[in-house]
Amino acid sequence: xxxxxxxxxxxxxxxxxxxxxxxxxxxxxxxxxxxxxxxxxxxxxxxxxxxxxxxxxxxxxxxxxxxxxxxxxxxxxxxxxxxxxxxxxxxxxxxxxxxxxxxxxxxxxxxxxxxxxxxxxxxxxxxxxxxxxxxxxxxxxxxxxxxxxxxxxxxxxxxxxxxxxxxxxxxxxxxxxxxxxxxxxxxxxxxxxxxxxxxxxxxxxxxxxxxxxxxxxxxxxxxxxxxxxxxxxxxxxxxxxxxxxxxxxxxxxxxxxxxxxxxxxxxxxxxxxxxxxxxxxxxxxxxxxxxxxxxxxxxxxxxxxxxxxxxxxxxxxxx
Amino acid sequence: xxxxxxxxxxxxxxxxxxxxxxxxxxxxxxxxxxxxxxxxxxxxxxxxxxxxxxxxxxxxxxxxxxxxxxxxxxxxxxxxxxxxxxxxxxxxxxxxxxxxxxxxxxxxxxxxxxxxxxxxxxxxxxxxxxxxxxxxxxxxxxxxxxxxxxxxxxxxxxxxxxxxxxxxxxxxxxxxxxxxxxxxxxxxxxxxxxxxxxxxxxxxxxxxxxxxxxxxxxxxxxxxxxxxxxxxxxxxxxxxxxxxxxxxxxxxxxxxxxxxxxxxxxxxxxxxxxxxxxxxxxxxxxxxxxxxxxxxx
Numbered sequence: 001x002x003x004x005x006x007x008x009x010x011x012x013x014x015x016x017x018x019x020x021x022x023x024x025x026x027x028x029x030x031x032x033x034x035x036x037x038x039x040x041x042x043x044x045x046x047x048x049x050x051x052x053x054x055x056x057x058x059x060x061x062x063x064x065x066x067x068x069x070x071x072x073x074x075x076x077x078x079x080x081x082x083x084x085x086x087x088x089x090x091x092x093x094x095x096x097x098x099x100x101x102x103x104x105x106x107x108x109x110x111x112x113x114x115x116x117x118x119x120x121x122x123x124x125x126x127x128x129x130x131x132x133x134x135x136x137x138x139x140x141x142x143x144x145x146x147x148x149x150x151x152x153x154x155x156x157x158x159x160x161x162x163x164x165x166x167x168x169x170x171x172x173x174x175x176x177x178x179x180x181x182x183x184x185x186x187x188x189x190x191x192x193x194x195x196x197x198x199x200x201x202x203x204x205x206x207x208x209x210x211x212x213x214x215x216x217x218x219x220x221x222x223x224x225x226x227x228x229x230x231x232x233x234x235x236x237x238x239x240x241x242x243x244x245x246x247x248x249x250x251x252x253x254x255x256x257x258x259x260x261x262x263x264x265x266x267x268x269x270x271x272x273x274x275x276x277x278x279x280x281x282x283x284x285x286x287x288x289x290x291x292x293x294x295x296x297x298x299x300x301x302x303x304x305x306x307x308x309x310x311x312x313x314x315x316x317x318x319x
Numbered sequence: 320x321x322x323x324x325x326x327x328x329x330x331x332x333x334x335x336x337x338x339x340x341x342x343x344x345x346x347x348x349x350x351x352x353x354x355x356x357x358x359x360x361x362x363x364x365x366x367x368x369x370x371x372x373x374x375x376x377x378x379x380x381x382x383x384x385x386x387x388x389x390x391x392x393x394x395x396x397x398x399x400x401x402x403x404x405x406x407x408x409x410x411x412x413x414x415x416x417x418x419x420x421x422x423x424x425x426x427x428x429x430x431x432x433x434x435x436x437x438x439x440x441x442x443x444x445x446x447x448x449x450x451x452x453x454x455x456x457x458x459x460x461x462x463x464x465x466x467x468x469x470x471x472x473x474x475x476x477x478x479x480x481x482x483x484x485x486x487x488x489x490x491x492x493x494x495x496x497x498x499x500x501x502x503x504x505x506x507x508x509x510x511x512x513x514x515x516x517x518x519x520x521x522x523x524x525x526x527x528x529x530x531x532x533x534x535x536x537x538x539x540x541x542x543x544x545x546x547x548x549x550x551x552x553x554x555x556x557x558x559x560x561x562x563x564x565x566x567x568x569x570x571x572x573x574x575x576x577x578x579x580x581x582x583x584x585x586x587x588x589x590x591x592x593x594x595x596x597x598x599x600x601x602x603x604x605x606x607x608x609x610x611x612x613x614x615x616x
Contacts, residue, residue, distance in 0.1 A: 036415055043412065044429050046504045051436070116336040123329025124322075131333065134340055140561060140601065141344075144570045145594045148354060148577050148587055149347035152367065179339025189336065214328045239435055297435050305428050309512065 058082070058288040065280055081288035088269050089262050089289055095296065097257040098242065101170065106237040108177040109188060110230060116180050117192025118218055122204070132193075138186035147250055150176075154251060172251040183244055188233045195229035196222065228311035235301070235308045242297060259293050354587035361581075376588035387572065387589065394567040395596060401503065402559050402604075404496055406552065409507040413514030414544075431512060433505035506562070510555045517551040518544070549612040553605055560601055569593045 053072065057065075061078040064070045085091075120132055154172040156163040166172050176182045180189065203225060207217040223230070245260050247253075255261045266289045267282045276282055301308075330337075355376050357369040380387050416427060480490055496503075521544065529539045564570070573593060577586030 033420075036418075036420070040415065040426055043504055044426065046501055047429055047433055050501070051432070112335050116333045119329050119332025123325055123332065125326040125329040128329075131337070134344075135336075138340065138344060140557065140598070141348075142561065142565055142570065142594060142597060144565070144573055145351055145590045146344060146347035147574070147590070148583060149350035150343060151578075152350065153343070153347070176339065176343060178335065179342065180336030181339035181343045185336075218332075294436050298432075301428070301431075301435050305431075306424065309427055309431070309515075 054287045054290055057284060058291050060284050062281065065284060081284050082292065084270065084274070085266065085285050085288040085292060088266060088273070088285075089259065089292065090256065091292060094256065094259050094262055098259045099296070101253075101257065102238055102241045104170075105173060105177050105182065105241050106234060108174065109182055109185060109237045109241075110233055112178060112180045113185055113188035113233065114192045114223065114226065114230065115218070117189045117194075118196050118222060120189070120193045121196035135186050135189050135193075138181070139190060143246065151250060167252045168254055169251075170253065170257075173247055173253065183240055183247055184236065188237065191233055192226070192229055195226055199225055228307075230311075231304065231307045232311040235304055235311075238300060239297060263289050263293055351587050351590055354583055355591045357584060359583040372584070376584045377592070379585060380588045380592060384585070390568050390572050391593070391596065394564070394569040394593075395600070397567065398560065398563050398600065400492065400495055401499065401506070401563055402556065404499065404503050405507050405510060405559050405563075406555055408503055409510035409555065410514050410548075410552070412507065413511050413518060416511065417515055417518045427515075431508045434508035506559070509562075510559060513551055513555055513558075514548065517548040521547045546613045549608070550614060553608055553612065556604055556608070557601060560597065560604070564593075564597050 056072050056074065058081050059077040059079070060070070060074045061076045061080070063076055064074045067075065116135075120128065120135070150172070151167075154166045154175075157166045157171075158164060173182065177185070199222070203221060204217055207221050212221070243260055245264070248258055248261050253261065255265065263286075267279075267286050270276060270285050271282055353369065356373060357371050360368045360370075412430065416423065416430070481487065525543050525547070526539065529543055534542065569589070570593070573586050573589040576582050576589055580586075
């Protein structure tokens with residue numbers, strides 16, 4: 001009798017404590033959630049605010065720009081900025097050539113770097129450690145250290161006696177990408193190396209037992225399995241190649257073929273041709289141009305975003 | 320397959336890169352060193368001629384050039400301020416974003432946007448228009464700047480902390496950091512992704528064990544999470560230093576000296592000095608961390 005009462009008391013007190021605990025945990029969790037929400041919202045604002053500013057101000061008409069009340073949302077929106085910017089960027093044509101340029105180099109980069117990464121990951125040969133250290137060196141060494149020699153090399157390009165000037169063509173960038181030394185190639189080789197090392201050896205062994213050769217195994221089996229790494233590198237490569245100005249200006253790639261180079265002269269061109277001298281108006285054209293340049297990338301990113309982040313997570317970079 | 324045959328195949332796989340590396344890196348580094356120690360003349364026929372002059376270009380860079388030393392110091396100084404902030408910020412955000420909550424995908428997409436949009440072209444264009452940008456953060460940061468110098472309430476708070484005997488250098492660092500928020504946030508995209516990936520790669524069993532053993536959240540972080548992502552802190556450190564450096568004024572100066580002023584020897588000397596500085600910065604930061612790093616595999 002006495003015992004049962006005591007038991008009940010204990011049980012009740014436990015229930016009470018549980019309730020207190022639960023309430024306390026609930027409050028704690030709520031505060032954590034609130035804290036996280038505020039932080040994320042704040043940082044997202046920092047990231048998005050300039051972009052939203054650019055996007056909306058690209059619709060400003062002249063009167064909106066001079067109206068001190070107008071903030072972010074235009075009163076008399078206009079599409080004139082886009083029309084003019086598209087005209088002077090020669091948008092359709094330049095976008096076409098830029099896309100061809102980007103995709104060409106990306107394809108080469110993915111093909112070559114995956115091969116080299118596989119070579120480092122799966123084969124034993126002399127000097128492998130030192131050679132892989134050279135890949136790391138390529139990542140660590142800033143490109144500008146070798147910019148002048150690269151310029152000289154391609155300015156007087158030739159094997160043997162005769163030399164040609166490859167400046168102002170796509171050749172220098174293409175050749176460098178083909179030889180695994182293009183834009184960020186070191187990083188891509190590293191990513192592929194890490195990924196292939198993480199794949200189970202049994203896959204290849206099974207292929208070899210079934211009589212597949214090294215190259216067949218690589219192209220038909222390993223590459224297919226390397227999808228996450230492929231997507232990661234493809235996205236990085238497209239984005240960086242599309243945005244690149246360093247190589248483009250070092251090798252003097254023709255301005256009218258690349259959007260990234262064209263945007264830098266857009267303001268001056270419009271100012272000269274249309275006789276607009278107010279920089280605050282010229283900025284509006286620039287903003288429209290920026291939106292148009294960024295749009296294809298954002299589109300690609302929205303489509304591939306999920307695969308991309310998952311690709312990185314599935315040991316794309318982290319080995 | 321014989322061992323030799325396998326080795327041969329390995330060489331075949333890396334052959335394109337090997338040729339490229341020797342051609343464009345080994346030879347180029349040698350050429351940069353040579354250029355930096357010589358007077359380079361471009362011949363009218365298109366070739367060039369070098370005359371060895373020893374360390375003249377280096378001496379000129381440090382004693383005669385108007386802005387090299389200053390640019391070097393500011394670039395390194397910016398790096399020292401930015402890099403730790405970027406690493407801490409991205410680690411912190413990765414920890415936050417690693418938890419499951421509604422709209423996580425969207426937030427991750429937003430955090431990676433700056434990587435997509437922070438191209439050389441767009442940032443250049445933006446820098447030119449930033450002062451006039453509408454509703455952007457640059458304005459806020461500008462206001463903060465003017466508030467700091469104008470003696471508004473921010474100055475009051477700074478004074479308050481000074482009275483509390485917080486060292487001035489720390490305060491300056493903090494004010495500087497606040498001014499750099501947008502730079503830091505937009506430079507952290509890749510790092511956040513790498514940290515998230517690293518966090519996902521930690522075996523859940525470790526967390527289970529620590530929970531069963533009764534570890535608190537704090538202990539779990541320092542004894543499990545932190546050691547496990549140490550290698551990736553190094554990765555991110557290297558990546559951040561290289562990236563910050565590639566975007567710094569110093570590179571710009573080397574570029575304009577070489578290709579605008581056509582002072583090839585001096586430009587090459589700038590490149591060599593700045594590369595050495597980066598390598599020293601990397602060595603000084605990475606090696607001590609590496610010593611304390613624990614590799615799980």
